[in-house]
Every structure is written in C-alpha cells, then in structure tokens.
Amino acid sequence: xxxxxxxxxxEGDTPAEKYARFLYQLEKKNGISExxxxxxxxxxxxxxxxxxxxxxxxxxxxxxxxxxxxxNLLSATRSMKTASxxxxxxxxxxxxxxxxxxxxxxxxxxxxxxxxxxxxxxxxVYEHMSIDGLVAAxxxxxxxxxxxxxxxxxxxxxxxxxxxxxxxxxxxxARQIRESLAGEEAERAAMxxxxxxxxxxxxxxxxxxxxxxxxxxxxxxxDSLARLSSRSADAATVRDAMTAVExxxxxxxxxxxxxxxxxxxxxxxxxxMMEDTGTTIDLQMMLLTKRQLSVATRQADRGSYDIPVxxxxxxxxxxxxxxxxxGNGSLMSASVPTTEHGVLTLSxxxxxxxxxxxxxxxxxxxxxxxxxxxxxTRFGRAAEAVTGEEAAEDRISLIYQAGEDxxxxxxxxxKMEGELCFKLAHAFVLAVSGS
Numbered sequence: 001x002x003x004x005x006x007x008x009x010x011e012g013d014t015p016a017e018k019y020a021r022f023l024y025q026l027e028k029k030n031g032i033s034e035x036x037x038x039x040x041x042x043x044x045x046x047x048x049x050x051x052x053x054x055x056x057x058x059x060x061x062x063x064x065x066x067x068x069x070x071x072n073l074l075s076a077t078r079s080m081k082t083a084s085x086x087x088x089x090x091x092x093x094x095x096x097x098x099x100x101x102x103x104x105x106x107x108x109x110x111x112x113x114x115x116x117x118x119x120x121x122x123x124x125v126y127e128h129m130s131i132d133g134l135v136a137a138x139x140x141x142x143x144x145x146x147x148x149x150x151x152x153x154x155x156x157x158x159x160x161x162x163x164x165x166x167x168x169x170x171x172x173x174a175r176q177i178r179e180s181l182a183g184e185e186a187e188r189a190a191m192x193x194x195x196x197x198x199x200x201x202x203x204x205x206x207x208x209x210x211x212x213x214x215x216x217x218x219x220x221x222x223d224s225l226a227r228l229s230s231r232s233a234d235a236a237t238v239r240d241a242m243t244a245v246e247x248x249x250x251x252x253x254x255x256x257x258x259x260x261x262x263x264x265x266x267x268x269x270x271x272x273m274m275e276d277t278g279t280t281i282d283l284q285m286m287l288l289t290k291r292q293l294s295v296a297t298r299q300a301d302r303g304s305y306d307i308p309v310x311x312x313x314x315x316x317x318x319x320x321x322x323x324x325x326x327g328n329g330s331l332m333s334a335s336v337p338t339t340e341h342g343v344l345t346l347s348x349x350x351x352x353x354x355x356x357x358x359x360x361x362x363x364x365x366x367x368x369x370x371x372x373x374x375x376x377t378r379f380g381r382a383a384e385a386v387t388g389e390e391a392a393e394d395r396i397s398l399i400y401q402a403g404e405d406x407x408x409x410x411x412x413x414x415k416m417e418g419e420l421c422f423k424l425a426h427a428f429v430l431a432v433s434g435s
Contacts, residue, residue: 015048016274016287023280024172025131025165032135040134041278043070047126048275049077055119056080062111068118070148071141121149128152131165180206188212196299207291211306211317214292216362218337220317221292222308225266228286232276234269241265242308242315249307249318250426252419259305263297309429311336320425322418330416334425336432341371345402346379346428350416355383355424356395360402372398375431382427386420 057076133155189208214220229238248258303322335345342362
C-alpha cells in the first residue's frame, strides 16, 4: 500500500484517476447547483481533450482569427468530433491530431508563437484545475483562456493545504487498495498473477480478484461491461466485439488473434466511455473493468483466457486454461458459472488418440447428479462433432462439490493443439446451454 501511494505521489495520477478525483470532489462539494456541476464537468473535459489532441482546437481558433475564449474552444472541439473516433480528418491533417506533431505549413510565425503560448496556458489550467478554483473564477463561455489559467493558479497558491474533498478521496482510495490486498483471495490473485508473469501491483491484484470472482458468479467482467456500455454510444460496438470472440472460439483457428484484437477494442471503448461519464461510481467501475481486460490480455499469452459467452441468456465468463506436461501431453480446462448448477469445470486430455477427462461441479451430488450426467452426455455428442471420434461417457469422470482452485496437472499423452482446445471449450459451452 505504501509503495503504491508513494508512487502516485511521485508520478501523479493517471488521466482517469485525475478525473475520478475531480468528480469525487465535485460530488462532495456543498452549494454547487446541477447547472454549475454540468458546466464544471464540461470545462474539465474541454481541457483534458485539448491535452489529449495536442491542443488542435487552439489552432482552429487561431486560424479563424477568433478570441481565445472558453466558448470558442468548446465550439472548435465539438467541430472536431465525429460519431466514431472523435477527430475530424480536416483538423487532424492540419494540426497533427493525436500523433503528437503540430504541423502549420500555412500559418505565420506569429500564429505559431501564439499557439505555443495558449497551449501552455491550457496545460496550466488542466494541471491546476480544482473545484475551489472553478467556484472562485465562475468561468463563462466569454472567459478568456489566460484569465482562467491565472485564476486556477491563484486559487492553488491561496489554498490552505489540500482540500477536505481531496483528502477524503485519498482516504477512500487508500481504503479500497488496502481492502483489495487483504485476505486469502488477495494471496490467490497474487499467485495467479505470478504464475502468468504479470506484475503483482495493487491495481492488478484488485483486477485479478474481480476477474476471479466473475469466474464463480454470473456477474462477471463481461456482464459489467455490457451494463456500463448500455448507456453509451459504444453499446453496439462492445456487444459485437463480445459476440465476435465467442464465435471465434467455436472456429478455433484464429481465436488467439481475434481475442487480442477484440479485447483491445473493448479497452478503447472503455476509454471513450470514461471520458463521457459524469459520476465517480461509474468511472471507478470502468477503471476496474479496464484493468481486468488488461490482465486478461496479458494472461492470454500464458494460456489462460477469460472469454465472454452467453449461457441461458446471460453474458458470463468462460475461463479456459491450456497447460502442457513436462514431456508430451496437454490439459485443457474450461470453467463456467451457472445460476442453477453452480460452477461447472471440464478438464480434458488426449492419450493414444482418445479423449478423456473430468467434469467437476461445485454443487453436491444429491442436487446436481442428474444434470451433470445429462451434461456429460450432451458434451460427448458435441465433442464427437469436433473430433470425429466417439467420446465415450465412461472416459469422463464426475466429481461433485469440487473445491475452488482445484488444480489438475497435465499428464503425459498426446499434445492438444490450441485450435482443438478452443473448439472443445466451445462445445462445452453449447452443452451447458443445452444445445
């Protein structure tokens, strides 16, 4: 915890954490009307966008010969946005967009000097922006950029130490980090991170804990992502990405490539959603979901996959691992949570061309026996369609009330290619769904 907090003090917040801190302070500040709240959020987004887009809107205002007011900057920023990715091609060509280069072949040296000056002013506003500063400045659309920069810097100089709202936010985050690092589940999360060669940091431990919890419950990372995106313009994009991953699982051949591409797309979708949200709760949930996706993409390189699948009309998490024995032989394990039948896990290997394995359930035999036996039969038929070989039920053992993190090691046998493993995992999902 100390290492994490010291690092934040030295390096500062990430843009998302900075925005979360701003929103928290805004929500806790008394005497601010809803109209003022929306105005302050709009101003914050403006200066965050200016920094992110290399101050392209400043160049637009200068080229138009307009005053450098908040209103004109807002108008220029809006004109740059498109429905899909946010920057108009004309603006991008002229000012470099997000590629980090400001190109001005058609404007004078005077305008270039003005651009640098106003860019520094905008960065100063973004760096020093505070709720107390905004309340004191009462900016309007007619406020000039240098005036706002001066007001923000002055408010910081006259502030009597850190604000109560800022201290409260720091306390909330410290408590959240402390809780994420406590208990056996944190130790298990850390062990899984180490096993997959992912740095054991507080943020990653918190993300892995959430990811692991979603493997045991139907409320998973994918369900959270669907809910968060449902109120945004990215809802269809997120839904299509999850569907593409599940379809690729059934095809097998290009699954790993598609999985990495689509999870990266979902991370970018979350970045856009974080820019548009106006509540601390939603922003923190988006941050956690993004970290889970980051962990998921990194562990995929080590043969561990958290995959969005639909079971009984719900978006749940299918966890697939592929491990190899010290000699020959592979073990594919696929685990999925269900509402009525607990967590179901199928572990498979191939020896002398014959498929065999173990089907686990977290439920007691008295409760789950009939369902699990029927599931084994359905999977046998689905596996036969994948392998072309008869999958005898007597080669798949049943285990009831299987404990969490029950480890099965790969035994010597035939190597299972990734394509076959993914297809068998998809066949298991179909069997669980009753197909």
